[in-house]
Amino acid sequence: MTSIGIYGSLGRMGQAIIEVAPSLGARVAGGADAQDDPAPIAAKADVLVDFSAASALDAHLAAARAAGTPIVIGTTGLSAKQHEAIDAAAQEIAVLQTGNTSVGVNLLARLVRDAAARLGGDWDVEIVEMHHHHKADAPSGTALMLGEAAASGMGTTLGEARVTDRAGLVGARAEGTIGMASLRGGSVVGDHTVIFAGQGERIELTHRADDRAIFARGAVRAALWLAGQKPGRYTMDSVLGDAVLGA
Template sequence: MTAVGIYGSLGRMGRTIADVLEDVGAGNAGGVDAKDDCRPLAGRADVLVDFSVASALTEHLEAARIAGKPILIGTTGLSARHHQLIDAAAAEIPVLQTGNTSLGVTLLGLLIREAAARLGPEWDIEIVEMHHRHKVDAPSGTALMLGEAAASGRDTTLSEVRVDGRAGLTGARTEGTIGFSSLRGGSVIGDHHVVFATDGERIELGHRGEDRVIFARGAVRAALWLVGQAPGRYRMGDVLGL
């Protein structure tokens, strides 16, 4: 039985992952909080999942690398420096980093990339996301992931076309940009809607997360898939063969 170690085990996602391990036939190697020594857990787990905080990622990656263990990173709010560290670790161990472990969101990303690739630049792209009042980063990691899918479909990078939270006299919309709007309130698990709009018609693709367990199930499925993979940086789409 594959033993899964949980970084961020005291958080909501960490606790939910621990609850579903037995349901999917996986073992629990234990968990630690961000302030704890992460090295012992890396040594005894077959694979690690990290849903802690961005400030702990450097230490968690180093522990996984030294132990030679694959790691799934679901922590959001990562910086460019964090992604550089992930790339470096992926040269030695399998690493899957994602803003969302839902299998439904993973498929949504494919649909968005395909739509963006086939619709011309006259189709504007806007991404709206809503989460609970306690979420600290915006736009969400999932929204950014969907934006990257749309940008990829148009053979560009999100950094070149991203527009956040318009306010005031912003002028007319620039063709080819991808806009983001973030809503916060209540106990919303995660709603994401991507709008393709042109003169006279509109296409809307979206996903609503109704229970945090969908992310835990997807995370565990991805972690188990990661075991035995060659060193490299992977995506949730790889888990589904997309």
């Protein structure tokens, strides 16, 4: 039975993973949290799952590399420098980094990419996300993932197309941009809507998460898959493959 080590084991996602792992054929080897040394669990587990904080990622990557242990990174709010560190680690170990481990969200990303490619430049793209009031980063990692999917379909990059600040007298909407709005409040697990607005019609693709267990199940599934992979950087698309519709 594959053993999973959890960074951020006392957090919401860490606790959810601990709860669902046995039912999916995985064993929890233990965890590490703030102020804990990340090295022992890295050496003990077959694969690591990180849902802690962006500030801890560098130490967790270093521990995973030193132990030669694959790692699933679900922590959001990462910097460009941290993505470079992930690329470097992927030269030595298998790394899967994702903004969302939900099967439904990853299918949504595929639909968004396809819609953006088929609809063309006459349709405006807007992304709205809402999370609980404890969430620290905005836009959410999932919103950024959906934005990247839309940008890919449009033949551009999210860095070029993204607009997050429309405060003040900003003028008309620029063609080819992707607007992103973040809402925070209450206990919302995660709602994401991608809006394609055309002349006289509108398409809205929405995913609503009602239970954090959907992310935990996806994370365990990703960990079980990653445990047997060669060094490299992977995504949830790699895990789900063509079977996503039946998951």
